Amino acid sequence: MRHGDKIKNLGRTQSHRKALMSNLACQLIEHKRIVTTLTKAKSLRVYAEPLITRSKDDSMHNRRVVFSYLQDKEAIKELFGTIGDKVANRPGGYTRIIKLPRRFGDAADMAMIELVDFNEIYNKEGKDAGAKKTRRSRRSGAAATKKAAAPAAEATPATEAPVTEAPVAEGTEENNA
DSSP: OTOOSSSSOOOOOOHHHHOOOHHHHHHHHHHSEEEEEHHHHHHHHHHHHHHHHHSSSSHHHHHHHHHHHHHHHHHHHHHHIIIHHHTOOOOOEEEEEEEEEEOOOOOOOOOEEEEEGOTTTTTHHHHSSSSSOOOOOHHHHHHHHHHHHHHHHHOOOOOSOOOOOOOOOOOOOHOOO
């Protein structure tokens, strides 16, 4: 029975699981997006998000604590450099898990885990960094389109049907007339 046991063992020993999570976290920090199984992605989120939270405050203590988890100097530089700067004002939720189709070989549920601030597709600030949207209500927008349509309707009387000419082949009586 596993009453109250919240950790996902992933079918591995503790040392193997720690090495796996460390390697996955380093790859996530380096590439900003990785594809793995859904269960590993969910476990990685629990493992990596506290490390990213520590990267907000660049102190020697935080660097040493994170290094004890990751054991990779390049990942630490990236985490406390670019990632720490981007997530400085985010209160949490640094990763996003997107489900993918099942893997062909063993039908395992696959997922992509990515850092939220580094995706240009979903990141609204990346597209409109300088432009700020103004709020518009639907009612005023509908009234403006009616006003714009009204002068166009007045220009063409309602009794006349619009004239559309169908293309006719040369040499027919309609074309000669």
